[in-house]
Amino acid sequence: MNGSVRAWLDARPWVWSFGAALVVWLVTALVVQGRGMLETLAVALQFATFYAIVGIGQMLAIASGPGNIDLSIPGVMTFAGYVAMGLMNGGNAGLAAGIAAGIVIGLAAGAFNVALIQGFRIPPMIGTLAAGFVFQSMAIAYSRTSHAAPAPLLVSFSAARVFGVPVIALIFIVLTALVSIGLGRSVFGRSVLATGQNWRAARLAGLAVRRTLGLVYVISATLAAVAGILLAAYSGGAALDMGTDYLLMSIAVVVLGGTSIAGGQASPAGLWGAAILLDLVVTMLNVMRVGAGLRYVVTGLIIIGVLALAKGGEQAS
Amino acid sequence: MPAEVTAGLASGVAAGAGGRVARRATALRIGLPAVALVVMLGVIFAMQPRAMSYFGLTVLLNFTLPAIFAAMAQMAVIAVGDIDLGIGPFLSLVNCIAATLLATHPALGWLALAALVVAYAAMGALIHVRRLPSIVVTLGASFVWLGLALLVLPSPGGTPPSWLPALLAWRPPFLPLPLLASILLAGLGQFLLMHTSYGVVLRGIGGNPRAIARAGWSLLAGRMALYALAGTCGVLAGLALTGLNTAGDATVGAQYTLISIAAVIVGGGEFVGGIVSPIGTVVGAWIMLLAGSLLSFLNISTDWQLSVQGGILIVVLGLRALNRWSAE
Numbered sequence: 001m002n003g004s005v006r007a008w009l010d011a012r013p014w015v016w017s018f019g020a021a022l023v024v025w026l027v028t029a030l031v032v033q034g035r036g037m038l039e040t041l042a043v044a045l046q047f048a049t050f051y052a053i054v055g056i057g058q059m060l061a062i063a064s065g066p067g068n069i070d071l072s073i074p075g076v077m078t079f080a081g082y083v084a085m086g087l088m089n090g091g092n093a094g095l096a097a098g099i100a101a102g103i104v105i106g107l108a109a110g111a112f113n114v115a116l117i118q119g120f121r122i123p124p125m126i127g128t129l130a131a132g133f134v135f136q137s138m139a140i141a142y143s144r145t146s147h148a149a150p151a152p153l154l155v156s157f158s159a160a161r162v163f164g165v166p167v168i169a170l171i172f173i174v175l176t177a178l179v180s181i182g183l184g185r186s187v188f189g190r191s192v193l194a195t196g197q198n199w200r201a202a203r204l205a206g207l208a209v210r211r212t213l214g215l216v217y218v219i220s221a222t223l224a225a226v227a228g229i230l231l232a233a234y235s236g237g238a239a240l241d242m243g244t245d246y247l248l249m250s251i252a253v254v255v256l257g258g259t260s261i262a263g264g265q266a267s268p269a270g271l272w273g274a275a276i277l278l279d280l281v282v283t284m285l286n287v288m289r290v291g292a293g294l295r296y297v298v299t300g301l302i303i304i305g306v307l308a309l310a311k312g313g314e315q316a317s
Numbered sequence: 318m319p320a321e322v323t324a325g326l327a328s329g330v331a332a333g334a335g336g337r338v339a340r341r342a343t344a345l346r347i348g349l350p351a352v353a354l355v356v357m358l359g360v361i362f363a364m365q366p367r368a369m370s371y372f373g374l375t376v377l378l379n380f381t382l383p384a385i386f387a388a389m390a391q392m393a394v395i396a397v398g399d400i401d402l403g404i405g406p407f408l409s410l411v412n413c414i415a416a417t418l419l420a421t422h423p424a425l426g427w428l429a430l431a432a433l434v435v436a437y438a439a440m441g442a443l444i445h446v447r448r449l450p451s452i453v454v455t456l457g458a459s460f461v462w463l464g465l466a467l468l469v470l471p472s473p474g475g476t477p478p479s480w481l482p483a484l485l486a487w488r489p490p491f492l493p494l495p496l497l498a499s500i501l502l503a504g505l506g507q508f509l510l511m512h513t514s515y516g517v518v519l520r521g522i523g524g525n526p527r528a529i530a531r532a533g534w535s536l537l538a539g540r541m542a543l544y545a546l547a548g549t550c551g552v553l554a555g556l557a558l559t560g561l562n563t564a565g566d567a568t569v570g571a572q573y574t575l576i577s578i579a580a581v582i583v584g585g586g587e588f589v590g591g592i593v594s595p596i597g598t599v600v601g602a603w604i605m606l607l608a609g610s611l612l613s614f615l616n617i618s619t620d621w622q623l624s625v626q627g628g629i630l631i632v633v634l635g636l637r638a639l640n641r642w643s644a645e
Contacts, residue, residue, distance in 0.1 A: 120638040126582065127634070129575070130627040130630040130631050133626065133627035134628060134631075136623055248456045248457065248460060251452075293464045293465065293471065297461050301461060307453055
């Protein structure tokens with residue numbers, strides 16, 4: 001009995017993050033004596049969506065093997081967010097152009113990363129980090145010439161709800177489900193996991209390892225651009241520090257969600273559990289009237305702690 | 318020609334080519350930063366001859382000290398094959414402690430700084446024992462450092478103890494302080510890491526951990542020692558930064574993460590194999606700082622500073638890749 005529960009849990013690493021999120025939600029409920037609990041959850045889901053969008057890309061990168069990681073996410077988010085808002089310039093006329101430009105920036109940034117990693121064979125960690133700073137600096141330069149305001153349509157879309165549930169959350173939950181199915185069923189998805197388990201074996205088996213890895217970085221940067229556009233719209237405009245937290249958060253939702261940091265395995269559902277958990281922790285500390293400083297400390301310690309425990313479990317099994 | 322002679326010739330040619338590539342790699346590793354530094358100084362001196370004086374150099378190299386210490390901290394971590402993405406916020410935390418606690422309650426302040434060094438060693442131990450990726454642990458730690466900095470000093474301000482700014486404003490005879498400190502630190506680092514037996518062991522952990530373990534050295538102790546060294550250099554960097562800024566700010570250190578990584582790599586360090594160079598790292602730190610000065614001399618907006626610093630890193634790594642290509 002105990003063994004079968006364990007096996008069930010081992011096959012579903014995302015359960016932990018949802019369980020932890022539930023606990024934090026209930027603790028918050030105790031503190032506020034149950035007031036507005038569904039609203040708390042809806043707001044958490046709203047912000048969790050931004051974490052989950054970048055998390056999907058980061059998860060694909062981390063799942064494709066040791067050394068693969070995308071540290072350019074904050075830079076891409078900020079630059080794409082700024083240019084998209086700049087073209088919209090507060091009106092609906094520039095909506096399509098803004099979104100298109102933002103996504104093109106994501107695609108181009110991804111291609112640039114791939115050129116550094118595969119063309120110049122710079123380790124992904126350092127290549128994407130350096131590229132991220134270049135994108136950030138482009139955003140800084142661009143921010144001097146443009147006051148970035150979102151199109152009203154996009155603002156209402158980013159905050160819209162159906163039966164109390166944020167629309168963008170629903171959209172990206174569906175996308176996450178597609179990614180989950182794709183990882184198991186599509187050639188690309190299985191190539192990502194095979195490359196992550198052993199890229200030499202994957203290459204000898206005839207998989208297009210280079211193309212797979214390249215596509216992973218392009219997808220990651222493009223999703224970062226989408227997250228940047230939506231976040232900028234939701235916050236009423238782009239800001240130079242809007243991406244800062246996402247460097248850690250994109251990795252945190254992947255790791256806390258049950259994806260192995262060693263690669264070769266992915267847990268898309270866990271992205272949402274972890275993203276909601278991280279957001280609910282902040283909410284809980286807020287209702288406890290804890291300052292920004294302690295919030296950062298607790299978030300950092302949770303991430304390190306869970307990572308240490310999860311890796312320990314892996315070694316034991 | 319008999320087959321074995323051809324084979325021998327071929328392997329001889331291959332060895333010759335390999336040696337040439339290795340020599341060129343070394344030349345690239347040492348020569349490139351040196352040439353870059355000379356060119357940058359040349360351009361700056363040509364545009365602003367007054368920069369060549371004692372006072373000019375003091376101003377030009379003003380923020381050298383925190384950058385060098387931060388780069389040394391990063392070098393200690395890269396030597397073991399890890400990376401520290403939290404060094405910038407760590408500098409901010411030290412800055413905030415130095416601008417508050419260290420002035421009001423000196424004993425408590427020093428205790429806090431010592432605790433930070435212990436925390437770094439503990440971080441190294443955790444990474445080693447649990448085999449965690451340093452990138453995630455140090456990123457997580459960066460939130461802890463930033464949070465603590467905000468707890469110590471919620472809004473910019475504070476005053477450091479008066480000896481700290483005085484120390485940084487010291488004008489030694491003949492050589493400006495940044496130059497003197499650069500030479501001393503490069504020499505000290507080179508001696509400790511390259512010419513002492515434990516220094517060789519420490520670098521070996523990044524290069525061939527199994528051999529070091531077989532030889533009876535503790536990998537755990539080695540990693541903790543290097544992380545403690547990183548913590549110490551981080552504290553010194555934060556103190557130097559406080560002495561120059563004469564105030565505390567929880568976000569002031571952010572830029573030093575990129576500067577430190579770039580300094581180590583541009584100065585000849587590699588991400589794999591425990592290859593680092595203390596002298597190169599100091600040169601790398603100078604290059605990163607002068608890149609900023611050069612922008613202002615050339616009337617280019619400092620908005621592009623991050624681009625230039627990130628770009629230098631990409632170009633240097635790209636040149637090394639080109640060298641490897643030509644070998645194949």
